[in-house]
Amino acid sequence: MFSRKKYILLSKVAIHALSLFFLVKLYYQAIHDQLGADPVEAVIHFTGIGAFNLLLLTLCISPLANSLKQGWLLQLRRLLGLYSFTYACFHLANFIIFDLQFAWWLFVDEVIKRPYITIGMLAFLFLFSLSITSVNEIRRKMGKNWQKLHNVSYVILLLVAVHFYWSVKSEIIEPSIYFLVSIVLLILRKNKIKRWLSFSGRK
Amino acid sequence: MLIKAPKSSDIKESEVTAEDVFLNRRSLLKGMGFVGASALLTTTHIANAGWFSKEEKAAFKTTALEYQPATDVDSQILTPENKVISHNNFYEFGTGKSDPLENAQGFNVKPWQLTISGECEKPMTLDYDELFKHFPLEERIYRLRCVETWSMVIPWLGFPLAKLLRQVKPNSKAKYVAFETLHDPQQMPGQSSRRVGGGIDYPYVEGLRIDEAMNPLTLLSVGLYGKTLPAQNGAPIRLVVPWKYGFKSIKSIVSIKLVEKMPPTTWNMLAPREYGFYANVNPDVAHPRWSQASERRITSGGLFARNRIDTLPFNGYGEQVAQLYQGMNLRTNF
Numbered sequence: 001m002f003s004r005k006k007y008i009l010l011s012k013v014a015i016h017a018l019s020l021f022f023l024v025k026l027y028y029q030a031i032h033d034q035l036g037a038d039p040v041e042a043v044i045h046f047t048g049i050g051a052f053n054l055l056l057l058t059l060c061i062s063p064l065a066n067s068l069k070q071g072w073l074l075q076l077r078r079l080l081g082l083y084s085f086t087y088a089c090f091h092l093a094n095f096i097i098f099d100l101q102f103a104w105w106l107f108v109d110e111v112i113k114r115p116y117i118t119i120g121m122l123a124f125l126f127l128f129s130l131s132i133t134s135v136n137e138i139r140r141k142m143g144k145n146w147q148k149l150h151n152v153s154y155v156i157l158l159l160v161a162v163h164f165y166w167s168v169k170s171e172i173i174e175p176s177i178y179f180l181v182s183i184v185l186l187i188l189r190k191n192k193i194k195r196w197l198s199f200s201g202r203k
Numbered sequence: 204m205l206i207k208a209p210k211s212s213d214i215k216e217s218e219v220t221a222e223d224v225f226l227n228r229r230s231l232l233k234g235m236g237f238v239g240a241s242a243l244l245t246t247t248h249i250a251n252a253g254w255f256s257k258e259e260k261a262a263f264k265t266t267a268l269e270y271q272p273a274t275d276v277d278s279q280i281l282t283p284e285n286k287v288i289s290h291n292n293f294y295e296f297g298t299g300k301s302d303p304l305e306n307a308q309g310f311n312v313k314p315w316q317l318t319i320s321g322e323c324e325k326p327m328t329l330d331y332d333e334l335f336k337h338f339p340l341e342e343r344i345y346r347l348r349c350v351e352t353w354s355m356v357i358p359w360l361g362f363p364l365a366k367l368l369r370q371v372k373p374n375s376k377a378k379y380v381a382f383e384t385l386h387d388p389q390q391m392p393g394q395s396s397r398r399v400g401g402g403i404d405y406p407y408v409e410g411l412r413i414d415e416a417m418n419p420l421t422l423l424s425v426g427l428y429g430k431t432l433p434a435q436n437g438a439p440i441r442l443v444v445p446w447k448y449g450f451k452s453i454k455s456i457v458s459i460k461l462v463e464k465m466p467p468t469t470w471n472m473l474a475p476r477e478y479g480f481y482a483n484v485n486p487d488v489a490h491p492r493w494s495q496a497s498e499r500r501i502t503s504g505g506l507f508a509r510n511r512i513d514t515l516p517f518n519g520y521g522e523q524v525a526q527l528y529q530g531m532n533l534r535t536n537f
Contacts, residue, residue: 033505036301037282037290038353040499043506099499101511106494114492166492169351170473171298171401 008075015076019083022050023090040098047091052160054084056181059157063188078134081153085131088124116166123159126152151196154189157182263308263434268426270340270360280502281344282355284428290501291435292349293454295384295391298401303435306392310434312455317440321381321461324372334425334440338362343422345445347452348484348518350470354498359443360426365417373413373461380416381466382409382442383458403469409453410466410480411444412527420445420523423456446520448482479537483528484518488537 026046029035035042058080065073100106110117130150133139139146161182165175186193289304296303296310313331320326329337340360348354368380386394386406393400415421422443425432432438437454444451450470460466470478477491486496500510517524528536 027506030506033503035505037286037501038300038499039506041300041353098506099511101509103497103511106497110494113489113494116492169401170294170403173398173402 004072008072011076012079015079015083019054019086022046023087040094044091044094044099047087047094048164051084051087051091052164052178054080054087055153055157055160056178056185058084059153059185063185082131082134085127088127092121092124116163119159119166120163123156123163126156126159130156148196151193154186154193157185261308263310263438265426265430265433265438267430268335268340268360270342270426270429273342273344273358275344279344279346279356280500282357282501283503286501286503287355287357287427288433288436290355292351292449293435293437294401294403295393295405295407295455296435297393297399302399304433307434310390310438312434312439315439315457317457317459319367319371319459319461322374322377322463323368323461324374325370327371331439335431338366340425343424343443345420345422345443346518347443347445347449348498348514350448350450350478350482350490350495352493352495352498352514354500356500356502357427358429359422359424360429361422361424361440361443363419364421364423364442365419367423367459368413368416368461371461376463377461378413379462379465380411380413381458381460381462382411382453382456383407383460384453385455385457403473407453407469408467409442409451410468411451412465413461414527415444415524418524418527420520446484446517446524448478448484450478451482481528481533481536483516483524483533483537484514485516485533485537486514487516488534 026035026043030039030043033039058077061073061077061080065071096102096107100110111121112118130153133142133146133149142149161175161179164178165172168175290300291303292300293303293307296306315331315334317329317334318326319328340362342358342360344356344358346354346356364380384405384407385391388395388405391400391405393403394405411421422445423440424437424443425440427433427436432441437452437456440456441454442452442456451468465480468478468480470482471480484495489495495514497511498514500512502508502510504510515521
């Protein structure tokens with residue numbers, strides 16, 4: 001019992017430390033012009049991929065916990081999900097602040113006209129809704145609806161995978177690998193997703 | 204030859220210029236600290252790019268060139284040399300912006316042969332040394348606007364393509380000019396691996412209409428910042444067409460061919476809806492996946508450089524080239 005608590009604590013410390021370390025390093029280098037010729041592109045890409053990686057990690061937790069019979073791993077899921085959202089916030093903020101430089105009309109224009117930005121924005125809003133409902137009190141108040149809402153994470157995963165794939169010019173191999181990994185994570189949950197889909201269908 | 208560059212486009216550009224850059228180019232560069240005495244010597248570009256500490260890889264050699272300096276002292280802030288040579292789209296050496304710097308250092312450009320052939324009376328071949336000696340070299344400070352919406356200001360060295368074309372005497376069938384990059388998968392990892400090369404069918408090919416090719420702005424460049432071109436910038440010879448998106452400015456050219464029909468061009472073949480043959484810089488015609496109305500000018504300064512500026516029609520060179528497209532619908536001929 002004692003060792004399990006220690007595992008959780010250590011893992012959480014590691015997640016905090018790593019996630020924050022990479023962010024601090026990123027912005028330190030970007031501000032000091034040490035991230036290649038175009039630091040703006042660099043921070044956008046890094047935080048975008050970072051958010052995607054963290055989302056994949058989050059969704060690896062429950063299959064891992066099941067197959068390894070290590071239930072305590074589930075205790076890490078919310079933290080990873082919240083860091084995925086944190087990186088997504090930085091990703092969006094980078095786009096608005098450093099790339100568009102507060103050209104709001106352009107932002108609105110791009111979100112409406114460009115499918116890959118539209119679905120990226122949609123994924124962000126879904127992530128946002130999951131994050132604000134991750135507080136224990138809200139979770140308790142939502143009852144069964146909480147799980148229904150949080151199954152949206154599978155939709156987010158697909159949206160993010162397409163967002164990445166559509167954003168590149170021709171170098172599609174990396175986004176394709178991400179897409180495949182995403183599909184595998186969804187296949188691992190096929191029964192649950194089927195139930196979820198038929199449930200919401202009946203409604 | 205002096206450049207007859209009208210000033211009107213330059214004036215608009217001054218919106219992005221701080222007062223203190225109305226100096227001549229050399230003192231500006233010194234002030235920025237990028238060119239010291241070493242600029243006239245052979246340099247190693249890996250050493251210039253501070254964030255690349257890959258050790259002990261023999262760097263691509265560049266040498267100082269003699270040239271006629273640009274006469275129009277430009278009011279634009281030049282993109283620092285270390286950024287010009289470390290931020291490259293040259294998929295033959297990888298799709299990441301810094302991949303070419305990393306992967307092209309061993310690129311062997313000697314010997315080199317550039318053949319000019321096709322619909323002309325006097326086809327010719329230039330070898331490596333002739334590229335730098337056949338015509339006097341001039342400096343041209345041009346804006347380069349990438350289709351990905353970033354831009355640079357680069358002091359190129361080279362000669363007008365028109366001079367070369369006049370020498371081979373195009374015949375009446377010569378309606379277009381087709382360009383081809385070296386095909387050498389041994390040297391260019393992107394050509395031997397689809398993963399590295401971004402799924403492009405190599406060799407890279409580009410094309411211009413003959414009147415575009417003959418325009419005085421169209422440059423065959425053999426150098427930048429006073430020296431021969433670094434490998435990652437398209438050594439030993441590349442095209443520079445400043446009013447078109449950067450992908451038209453084909454690198455490491457081995458063949459220039461005068462042809463009768465519009466030649467195929469690489470990005471157009473890859474995604475015809477996204478990249479046209481003309482590819483003139485046009486803020487009013489969006490790329491299907493992003494707006495082209497504005498751009499980010501890459502200069503010195505990190506994340507907080509406020510560098511978003513409006514994109515100008517023909518990249519600000521309308522006065523020199525707009526007449527080439529009179530009566531054409533630039534929306535359909537994008």
